[in-house]
Amino acid sequence: MNAARAALTRAVNRAIAGGAPVYVNQPALALVPEMGDVEDEQTEFSFDGLSDRAKEKARDDYRATGIDYDWWDSIYEDADTIAAMMGIQIKRKHHTLASGAIISGPQIWFSGFSCQGDGACFEGNWYPVKDPIGSLTAVMEHAPLDTKLHEIALDLADFSERCLGLIPDLSVHVEHSGSYYHSGCTRIEVYRDDDDRDFSGLQAMVWRAMLVKHRLLRLEFESEVKATLRAFMDWIYEQLRQEDEYLMSNEAVDEALADYTFDEEGEIVG
Known part of the structure; x- marks a missing residue:
């Protein structure tokens, strides 16, 4: 639900940037040219598909909590x-x-x-x-x-x-x-x-x-x-x-994170 809402917000912002008129109390869906744009919006990414900023967040999170075995x-x-x-x-x-x-x-x-x-x-x-x-x-x-x-x-x-x-x-x-x-x-x-x-x-x-x-x-x-x-x-x-x-x-963290999927911000979603 949160991912869909974020995608919808991005679509609305694109519509406004493209010159779509904005009316008070107008339903947000009216600003979206086609719902297909929302449905096709990518919400999950591989580690390699993340931005550099999102990769750093994913790495930091993994370093804090990811190693859950007795590696020693x-x-x-x-x-x-x-x-x-x-x-x-x-x-x-x-x-x-x-x-x-x-x-x-x-x-x-x-x-x-x-x-x-x-x-x-x-x-x-x-x-x-x-x-x-x-x-x-x-x-x-x-x-x-x-x-x-x-x-x-x-x-x-x-x-x-x-x-x-x-x-x-x-x-x-x-x-x-x-x-x-x-x-x-x-x-x-x-x-x-x-x-x-x-x-x-x-x-x-x-x-x-x-x-x-x-x-x-x-x-x-x-x-x-x-x-x-x-x-x-x-x-x-x-x-x-x-x-x-x-x-x-x-090197080691990126290899471990290759097995996960992420949202656009670098949070693990699967």
């Missing part, structure tokens, strides 16, 4: 796959669907993408991998062009290599802490299997010398491990940011 799931799953290659076991979180089915996914959170405090983090554990070279190779084969990820994988492989001879049962526990979801809002605890060793005298001196040689002194080593795990969280956030940037781009 694919990023989470890829991060989980890569984490496992590097010895990181990300905890699972579970969701119950309306059907009663239970699904699970990696326990990763993020907030973004324009405020202070935005970022990503996860909960889980890291253990030295038994095959550091194989671990690094797997990551490089999975993402051959991602040099930042290669650096993270190399650091974790190096930590594993250093641990295997002296503290192979080391474990690192990561949990979320605080009100935000960036890498700094995590508590990371390192548990070493040499904590209970009671060395004294010469034996203690030898043990410390070995730790120094392999760069495993507690404070320095723990600082390195924590920084690298947080760097991986920051890497996850960057993948999320890039995906969001693409989904909000004109």
Whole structure:
């Protein structure tokens, strides 16, 4: 009804512009040369058929409300796959669907993408991998062009290599802490299997010398491990940011809007 009324108004305006006389209290239909003009007036448009102004309105509306699915799931799953290659076991979180089915996914959170405090983090554990070279190779084969990820994988492989001879049962526990979801809002605890060793005298001196040689002194080593795990969280956030940037781009939005029809102003009508 609104579309027909708008079409009628445009037809009346054209008639007036063409010199049709206007009389007080004259029915509007008398100003219309032929009703066929109204019936044939286009009221629905494809996205490509919209004016530039209407296209911008359609894009803005879609960006505000159009993405109604968990687009980040694919990023989470890829991060989980890569984490496992590097010895990181990300905890699972579970969701119950309306059907009663239970699904699970990696326990990763993020907030973004324009405020202070935005970022990503996860909960889980890291253990030295038994095959550091194989671990690094797997990551490089999975993402051959991602040099930042290669650096993270190399650091974790190096930590594993250093641990295997002296503290192979080391474990690192990561949990979320605080009100935000960036890498700094995590508590990371390192548990070493040499904590209970009671060395004294010469034996203690030898043990410390070995730790120094392999760069495993507690404070320095723990600082390195924590920084690298947080760097991986920051890497996850960057993948999320890039995906969001693409989904909000004109290219992706225009592709999505190609499936809809619009009125002349850019409102979706079908």
